[in-house]
Amino acid sequence: MVAWGGYNMVPCGIFHMVVTIAVVAQKGGTGKTTLALTLVVAAEQAGLTAVVLDIDPQATACKWGDRREASTPVVVDAQPARLGRALETAAAEGVDLVVIDTPARLETAALEAARLSSLVVIPCRPLLFDIETVPTSQQIVTLAGGAPVVAVLNATPPRGRRASETRAALSGFGIVVCPYTLGQRAAVGDAVAMGLVAAEFMPSSRAAAEARDVGHWIMQEAGLETRSVKET
Numbered sequence: 001m002v003a004w005g006g007y008n009m010v011p012c013g014i015f016h017m018v019v020t021i022a023v024v025a026q027k028g029g030t031g032k033t034t035l036a037l038t039l040v041v042a043a044e045q046a047g048l049t050a051v052v053l054d055i056d057p058q059a060t061a062c063k064w065g066d067r068r069e070a071s072t073p074v075v076v077d078a079q080p081a082r083l084g085r086a087l088e089t090a091a092a093e094g095v096d097l098v099v100i101d102t103p104a105r106l107e108t109a110a111l112e113a114a115r116l117s118s119l120v121v122i123p124c125r126p127l128l129f130d131i132e133t134v135p136t137s138q139q140i141v142t143l144a145g146g147a148p149v150v151a152v153l154n155a156t157p158p159r160g161r162r163a164s165e166t167r168a169a170l171s172g173f174g175i176v177v178c179p180y181t182l183g184q185r186a187a188v189g190d191a192v193a194m195g196l197v198a199a200e201f202m203p204s205s206r207a208a209a210e211a212r213d214v215g216h217w218i219m220q221e222a223g224l225e226t227r228s229v230k231e232t
C-alpha cells in the first residue's frame, strides 16, 4: 500500500518499490525520533536497506547520525518541501524503507510526510496528555489525505496496568495499536547517546527484543517483507 507511488526505474530496468513510513505526533517528546531510528536499524538487521529523512529543525536524528560510527543507516537532513524529491532519489538508489522523522505538531511538515507515506506511526506514552491527542491526530492525518495510522505504546512502565489501559483507551477510539510495546528502558537513552539504538547497544536486553517485535510488526503493516534476520 504505497500511497506515494514509490515505484521507480532502477538501472537494471526493473521496478523498485520504496516503502515510506512517517513517524508523527501532536505532542513533543513522545519518542518519534527514537522510534524512527529503532525502525531503520531493525530494517537493516532484517536485511533491508533503510534511510531516515529528518525533517525536524531540531535535527535530532541527524545529530544521532553524526555520533554514529557505522555508515548505515544513512540519515538525510531533508527539507519538507523537498520530500518528494528525496523519496524519488531513495527509490532510484534501491532503498527499501524510508522512515521520515517529523517535528512535533501535525502541521505542514508532518502532514506532507503523512501524505507521501504508506503508513503513519504515532508513538504514544501511557500518559493522558499523550493519549488524548491521538484520536485528533488520526483525524487530521485522514482529512489531510495521509496514510493509514497506527499507534505504538512507548516508554511504558515495566509493571502495572498503564500499558493495557492505554491500549484499551486507544482501541476504544478505533485506533489500530501495535500489539507489542516499547518499555521505559535505560538502554534506549544510553544507546542514542552513542549513535546506536538499544538493539545494537545491548542486543540481549528486553529493550532490544521489544524493538525487534515492534519493528517487524510495523514493517509488516507497511507492506514490507523482510528478507533475512541478521544476528545482532
Ligand SMILES: Nc1ncnc2c1ncn2[C@@H]1O[C@H](COP(=O)(O)OP(=O)(O)OP(=O)(O)O)[C@@H](O)[C@H]1O
Pocket (backbone or CB within 6 Å): 025, 027, 028, 029, 030, 031, 032, 033, 034, 035, 056, 058, 060, 102, 103, 104, 154, 155, 156, 182, 183, 184, 185, 186, 188, 189, 192
Ligand atoms: N522507550 C524509551 N525508554 C527510555 N527512554 C526513552 C524511550 N523512548 C524515548 N525515550 C527518551 O525520551 C526522550 C524523548 O524521545 P525522542 O527524542 O525520541 O522524542 P520525540 O518525540 O522525537 O521528541 P521531539 O518532539 O522533541 O522531536 C529522549 O530522551 C529519549 O531518549
Ligand SMILES: [Mg+2]
Pocket (backbone or CB within 6 Å): 032, 033, 034, 056, 060, 101, 102
Ligand atoms: Mg524528535
